[in-house]
Amino acid sequence: MKKSKFMLFLVLTFAVSVFLAACGGESSEKSSGSDGKGEEKPDFMSLVTGGTGGTYYPLGGAFAEIISEETGIQTNAEVSGASAENMNAIKDGNAEIAFSQTDIASYAKDGKLMFEGAPVDNVSAIGTLYPETIQIVTTAKSGIKSVEDLKGKKVSVGAPGSGTNPNAEQILEVYGMTFDDIQKQDLSFDESTAGIQDGTIDAAFVTAGTPTGAVEGLSATEDVVIVPIEQDKIDAIIEKYPYYIQDEVPAGTYKLESAVPTVAVQAMLVVSNDLSTEVVYDITKAIFENLDKVVHDKGKLISAENAVNGVGIEIHPGAQKYYDEKGIKAE
Template identity: 35%
Template sequence: MKRVTTALLLGTAAVALAQGNTFLTIGSGATTGVYFPVATGMAKLINDAGAGVRANARSTGGSVFNVNALATGELDAAVAQNDIVYYAYKGTGIQAFQGKANTKLRTMAVLYPEVLHVIARRDSGINSIADLRGKRVVIGDLGSGTEQTARQVLETYNLGFDDLGQALRVSPAQGVSLMQDKRADALFYTVGVGASAISQIAQTVDVRVVPVGGNQAASLLKKYPFYVRFNIPARSYKGVGATVPSVAVQATLVTTTALSEDTVYRAMKASMGNQAALEALHPSLGAFTYEKAVKGLPAPLHPGAVKFFREKGVNVR
């Protein structure tokens, strides 16, 4: 595959090569999100299977970074929002991909819904997205899918980043600290329900989950068909006593045509062949099914994924 620069990865890669294995680096996201434990868990399943593929999960800045790193060969596979993957595949949507279509992107599987969480301190006076005007708001790390989601949601309320008091582009971990220290009033985070970063804020700060619903949600879904309505269940986090309407995209495992059909097939069989083991990696995967895994694809299925899903009885091309 490629030369890996860190000592840890060099050691792992050396073992893999010595055993005749293919070595994969899987891009995830912040360690406080859901991408990281999911990717780490999948890498462990691959390694434990002894199927001729060795894998390592790497913490990254998120979806946009991951897709760009797939294009350069820095990553072999990655978890990313389906809308971001689509924009990259088509070379449209956001400036980072404009006119740079990466037609070599391929989908391995749709994994789980990624829900927009808008978390506000109760003492901030924020009850709706419109109330974010003039406030200090964490909009996600630079190059993350959350940043793009925040921009699109604010747009439906006739707001932009310039309308905020401060648009704070920081990692989820830094966002948690800013919320705890009263240096941020609210935080956007597109992540699976139950993410540790959101739980940490709710455990240490009196917060509310700001709804995204009504006409604004309808407008968002009409303009950006990747979104679906999603209700954050009551008691998902401390202090959240009622269901909160929001929207979601989909976390998707993607790769490129650089990986062979056999490598992708063996990696998927090892990490997804046992559905119960996959679901046990994180609560967000609790509703995973092989049928759902091929719905809402942002790029064509990789031939190795086609082979895997056909073996599972799913009708794919």
């Protein structure tokens, strides 16, 4: 009898131990945020940026430090190949937060261009950051004064696979033109400005924050002209492609006598949809309420008030919660 009672005690003890272990494991999983739902909070996040020589990487370092300090989630900024690679990192679960151009994010969501047949459907926006201006660069001696003047000319539309290429194609489109109307050259920014300087090409599309180093270099030896985009064409491209915003190249840039109207895509932050509403709310609040800790010049252009403009993809519910609290709406 005593032996039977002892065996029953052992069985009950084992059963209770298994139950408690299961409960403990469930609690640990929830605290780690492994499925990204409810109030779950991850212990670690990866923020993918760009190359060390660009703008994304130093900004990403500042954001990662702010997020770590303000949310308690250890966040690391990582070097990457920038926008397209970053969107795929989110898709594959290799990053939680990423920098991207607004147009590239839109292509990724829609499965277009470089994402043809492979859309990224698990990503949403935190918000836009600062403009990356589309500049149509030429010189006074070229005689090019309008987009129509590009017909028949040798024009660089950016390096193969770059975001500049579709920018050029879409701007030509609103003018009723295609790449067949120009002698298309696929050159990097440095190659483009060198080509303009030595006369092997006539003009170049450059998508970058202003002033752009390669164009500044050209302005040291040439009278740089930035070809304007007329207001009706600006309105048309923004209506068809909502990730564009109106912009200008300011007077004084590249020694320009007056500002030149154009359009821009924007740098933006995106997040994985696996992150909960509360976590993304905390991330969004941390960034926009601690911009004084960002020493990079581009930090001066970043604000919560502008973050909802020109996004082009859905805003994450957590970020939207922050904007709603602040009464911030898209213009």
